[in-house]
Amino acid sequence: MRVAENLALYFNPINDDDETSSKKLRTFVNEFLSKSEFTIKEVQKKLKELNPLADFNKGVLIELLKCFGEITYDKRNKKHKVKLIYEDKLVKTQFFYKEIKKPSCVPNKEIVNKQYRLF
Numbered sequence: 735m736r737v738a739e740n741l742a743l744y745f746n747p748i749n750d751d752d753e754t755s756s757k758k759l760r761t762f763v764n765e766f767l768s769k770s771e772f773t774i775k776e777v778q779k780k781l782k783e784l785n786p787l788a789d790f791n792k793g794v795l796i797e798l799l800k801c802f803g804e805i806t807y808d809k810r811n812k813k814h815k816v817k818l819i820y821e822d823k824l825v826k827t828q829f830f831y832k833e834i835k836k837p838s839c840v841p842n843k844e845i846v847n848k849q850y851r852l853f
Contacts (some may be wrong), residue, residue: 737797741829746823758784767803771813801825 747756803820
């Protein structure tokens, strides 16, 4: 699962390259969580700035951001709105502990097969 790979990179970088990628990923996530609303085009543009070679799926990008906060989609304005930002400790707990049977940050079934590591 690519969302899982990116979360693992975010919380547990293994080597120096992973550390650099983790910093880019943190910048990416924090930028959009700090906004009250954003469009998918803004997300794609920022991703291309940070990693020009990234081949991305819109669903994966949004699912990754949803792991870090409550994000809803406004169909009329075609914007994603940040309602609540989760603490990193909560995200790590929800994702990495196996005792939780249904973690909250699991991607939709449609995008599971089309995932990738962003950085």
